[in-house]
Amino acid sequence: MLGYIVRRLLGAIPTLLIIVAATFFMMRLAPGGPFDGERRLPPEIERNIKAAYNLDKPVYEQFYIYVKNVVTKGDFGPSFKNKDFSVSELIALGAPVSLKLGLFAIILATIIGGFLGVTAALRQNTPADYSIMSVAMVGITIPTFVTAPLLTLILGVYLGWLPVGGYDDGNIRNLILPVVVLSLPQIAIISRLVRGSMIEVLRSNYVRTARAKGLTEGQVVWKHVLRAGLLPLVSYLGPAIAGLVTGSLVVEQIFGLPGIGRYFVQGALNRDYTLVMGVVILFATLIILLNLVADVMYRVLDPKVRLG
Amino acid sequence: MAIPLTQDAKMQAMTAAQAVKGRSLWQDARRRLFRNKAAMVSIVILSVIVLLAIFAPNLSRHKYDAQDYNQVSCPPTWSIDMTMLSPPEGATPDSEAYKAYQDYNDKYPQTVACGLGVLSSLEFAKSDFQSYCADPSITPPPEVNCARAPQQSDFEHFMGTDGIGRDLWVRTLYGARVSLAVGVVATFVALMIGVLYGATAGYAGGRVDNYMMRFVDIMYALPFIFFVIILMTVTADIPFFKDPFNRFILIFAAIGAVEWLTMARIVRGQTLSIRRKEFVEAAVAAGVPTGKIIRRHIIPNVVGPVIVFVTLTIPAIILAESFLSFLGLGVQEPMTSWGVLMSEGAGDMENKPWLLIVPAVMMAVTLFCFNFIGDGLRDALDPKDR
Numbered sequence: 122m123l124g125y126i127v128r129r130l131l132g133a134i135p136t137l138l139i140i141v142a143a144t145f146f147m148m149r150l151a152p153g154g155p156f157d158g159e160r161r162l163p164p165e166i167e168r169n170i171k172a173a174y175n176l177d178k179p180v181y182e183q184f185y186i187y188v189k190n191v192v193t194k195g196d197f198g199p200s201f202k203n204k205d206f207s208v209s210e211l212i213a214l215g216a217p218v219s220l221k222l223g224l225f226a227i228i229l230a231t232i233i234g235g236f237l238g239v240t241a242a243l244r245q246n247t248p249a250d251y252s253i254m255s256v257a258m259v260g261i262t263i264p265t266f267v268t269a270p271l272l273t274l275i276l277g278v279y280l281g282w283l284p285v286g287g288y289d290d291g292n293i294r295n296l297i298l299p300v301v302v303l304s305l306p307q308i309a310i311i312s313r314l315v316r317g318s319m320i321e322v323l324r325s326n327y328v329r330t331a332r333a334k335g336l337t338e339g340q341v342v343w344k345h346v347l348r349a350g351l352l353p354l355v356s357y358l359g360p361a362i363a364g365l366v367t368g369s370l371v372v373e374q375i376f377g378l379p380g381i382g383r384y385f386v387q388g389a390l391n392r393d394y395t396l397v398m399g400v401v402i403l404f405a406t407l408i409i410l411l412n413l414v415a416d417v418m419y420r421v422l423d424p425k426v427r428l429g
Numbered sequence: 430m431a432i433p434l435t436q437d438a439k440m441q442a443m444t445a446a447q448a449v450k451g452r453s454l455w456q457d458a459r460r461r462l463f464r465n466k467a468a469m470v471s472i473v474i475l476s477v478i479v480l481l482a483i484f485a486p487n488l489s490r491h492k493y494d495a496q497d498y499n500q501v502s503c504p505p506t507w508s509i510d511m512t513m514l515s516p517p518e519g520a521t522p523d524s525e526a527y528k529a530y531q532d533y534n535d536k537y538p539q540t541v542a543c544g545l546g547v548l549s550s551l552e553f554a555k556s557d558f559q560s561y562c563a564d565p566s567i568t569p570p571p572e573v574n575c576a577r578a579p580q581q582s583d584f585e586h587f588m589g590t591d592g593i594g595r596d597l598w599v600r601t602l603y604g605a606r607v608s609l610a611v612g613v614v615a616t617f618v619a620l621m622i623g624v625l626y627g628a629t630a631g632y633a634g635g636r637v638d639n640y641m642m643r644f645v646d647i648m649y650a651l652p653f654i655f656f657v658i659i660l661m662t663v664t665a666d667i668p669f670f671k672d673p674f675n676r677f678i679l680i681f682a683a684i685g686a687v688e689w690l691t692m693a694r695i696v697r698g699q700t701l702s703i704r705r706k707e708f709v710e711a712a713v714a715a716g717v718p719t720g721k722i723i724r725r726h727i728i729p730n731v732v733g734p735v736i737v738f739v740t741l742t743i744p745a746i747i748l749a750e751s752f753l754s755f756l757g758l759g760v761q762e763p764m765t766s767w768g769v770l771m772s773e774g775a776g777d778m779e780n781k782p783w784l785l786i787v788p789a790v791m792m793a794v795t796l797f798c799f800n801f802i803g804d805g806l807r808d809a810l811d812p813k814d815r
Contacts, residue, residue, distance in 0.1 A: 136646070144655075147663055262796035264748055264768075266755045267789050270775045278779065359649075367654040371755060385655075386756060389662040401655060 126417060133409045138188075140405045141398065145187065148394050149180050174201065187398070197399040202391045208399035211384055216403070218288065219373070219380035223365045225300040230307035230361070235354060237308070238315025242350070243342065245320060253312060260309025265368050269302045269375045286377045299376045303368045307361055314357055319350035352423055358415040362408055458733075461809035468805025471798035478795055482605035490583055491596035493603040494763035497586070499546035501594040502539065505783055506585040509544045547584045554579035589783040591773065600765050601788050607766040608792070611681055611750045612743040618685025620739060623692025628731075630693070631700030642697065645690050654752065657683045661758040673761055680759065684746050695738055699731045733810035740803035744796040751792070767792040 162170070171177045175186055190196040197208035241253040276298065277285040284295050322328060323346055331341045370382040381400055388396035462468055486493055503509075513533040517526040534541050558579055561569035569575050588598035630641040660683045664670040670679055703709060703726065712722050751768025753759040760766050767788045774785030 144659060147659055150663075258797060258800060259793070261800065262744070262748075262793045263789070264751050264755070264771070266752070266772055266775055267785065270778055270785075274779055367752065370654060371752060374756070386658065389658050390757075392662065397659065404655070 129413050137405055144398055144401045145184050198395040200393055200396045202393040208395045212399055215381040215384050218378055219369055222299055222369055226304040226365055230304040230311055234308040234311025235315050237312035239319055241316045242319030257309040257312045260305050265302055265371045268305055272298055288378050299372050303372045314353050318353045322346050322350040355415055355418045359412040362411050366404055458809040462805055465805040467801045471801040475798040481602055482609055485602045486599055489599045491599045493599050497594040499550045500543050500590050502592050502781055503543035503590045504540055505589045506587055509540050511544055514544045550584040551581050588787050597787055601791050604765045604767045604770050607760055608747045612747040614681045615685035615746045616739055616742045619688035619692050623689035624696050627693035627696025628700055631697035645693055648690050656687055673764055684749055688742055695734050699734055703727050703730045737803055737807040740799055740806055744799040
């Protein structure tokens with residue numbers, strides 16, 4: 122098991138390097154730089170600025186310097202646009218917000234989605250099943266940027282229960298709406314996923330055996346069906362994180378939360394190379410690690426898959 | 430050794446064989462699909478939406494980018510009570526009818542202004558019609574249509590107008606064109622790359638397969654939106670991509686270039702597992718040539734999941750396009766898509782709910798249909814999952 126984890130971690134290094142290289146060269150080779158403003162700078166000043174950020178060197182050399190700094194010093198460089206901040210500082214500011222948001226959302230989505238999926242599977246082809254699945258379908262088809270203002274309007278403006286936006290230093294009441302909005306599509310996907318796998322497991326031979334040997338329905342479900350039926354949830358963890366990242370770009374924008382997603386969109390629009398690179402590296406690392414966690418958990422939980 | 434049969438028994442066996450004529454995989458699948466009510470209803474609704482998207486923007490009285498200055502931010506016409514626009518004739522200021530008129534005007538000033546806008550546009554058109562069309566010697570200006578007298582319905586906006594007076598229904602249908610086109614074309618790109626890549630990997634197997642799939646894993650590690658956002662921003666300053674049409678193509682390519690990953694995985698997995706199945710082994714043992722094995726056994730088994738995936742990818746891409754549009758990276762004005770319309774509508778849903786409701790309902794219905802059709806196809810093509 123340890124060998125497997127080490128091997129996977131080693132395999133992640135070239136993966137990350139390729140991702141970094143792809144992003145780096147895409148951003149550098151495009152026309153327009155971070156210092157192309159409305160007003161053209163005098164040539165000497167422009168030269169000095171470019172020299173300060175190493176932009177006067179050939180692209181491959183810039184890449185080498187960048188990777189060297191990241192690996193040896195953990196230094197993602199200065200932000201091109203937010204003058205007084207380094208990228209590491211910006212990420213340190215935004216990461217707690219985004220991680221909190223994502224973590225709460227994934228927990229909520231797993232609990233509610235799992236519960237709905239199991240309920241629908243156990244009552245397959247009843248009104249309960251149909252209504253859960255229709256609601257899930259709605260959850261998949263309506264994008265976050267519609268549910269967010271809708272819920273804000275109802276819960277924030279008309280009923281006045283929750284704040285309409287802003288972060289307020291992480292006040293839990295400010296996080297409720299963003300978390301709910303972010304988790305809605307995931308709830309929908311997870312409940313469909315769990316329902317499908319539960320139905321498959323419910324029909325399997327060993328469940329029939331469990332029933333045949335006289336276990337009560339509760340014992341069958343709790344001891345036999347759930348363990349196998351919830352397994353796909355574990356392998357869905359990776360895609361779920363990717364989905365949450367996508368969603369958080371929009372949710373942070375709508376609710377005005379100071380998370381990483383906003384930096385990313387701003388950075389990409391302003392061509393703030395170092396900031397975009399930093400965010401990409403952070404998210405890619407996170408996703409690779411979580412995929413590894415998911416694979417390890419899967420192998421621990423599923424006796425059929427033994428580590429090679 | 431065969432048992433000799435009498436002539437009679439032979440005849441009986443032959444008619445029996447004819448009676449239970451075998452059904453092919455596809456006939457079976459079609460029968461199952463036709464029996465699925467949700468999928469069939471979805472196909473009908475979707476066809477209507479597609480036909481509307483193709484024809485309606487050209488057939489409509491309103492142009493998708495034409496502004497009606499008399500009706501800016503107007504609610505759907507059917508919600509305007511046209512009888513309340515002017516005080517009832519002969520009513521004294523303290524009669525019931527007059528009070529109702531005053532209440533309506535106090536309560537919905539914007540709605541009343543819109544109703545009056547319809548009437549004043551009509552008045553103008555009528556006077557133009559009279560002054561230009563009565564005398565055949567005058568050539569009328571292009572905006573005056575002498576073939577037909579102007580009517581009130583020509584100036585009504587059935588689903589309301591947006592913030593600069595453009596007809597929302599026509600824009601929604603025009604957006605349907607863009608969104609559906611993005612969905613279909615990007616899916617096609619994904620299909621082509623994915624099938625070729627996946628089939629090659631699955632067929633080659635071994636080390637080639639290993640490296641090819643490792644590359645897919647790497648691509649998977651990044652949320653697709655990253656690539657697309659970077660690509661869209663990087664190309665924003667290239668003159669070639671400033672042209673709306675080229676930008677549009679870029680959106681297709683960007684989204685399709687990411688969605689092929691899943692397709693490649695599906696096709697590869699399916700190819701690998703089918704190659705090892707007993708019936709393929711049996712065909713090989715029976716001396717069936719490779720080409721025929723691929724045609725008769727591999728392709729029909731790969732096509733099923735691919736079709737299902739295609740019907741589920743189109744809605745996913747439409748949704749992805751709407752996200753991009755929301756972030757301001759999608760199609761540009763005056764072109765529009767459901768995503769653009771919805772993000773505009775979401776801005777002021779308190780005062781102008783129709784701007785959100787109309788495109789959102791259209792898009793939700795379309796995505797519903799695709800999902801139901803996809804689910805129906807899966808049940809039809811892969812009966813063991815039911």
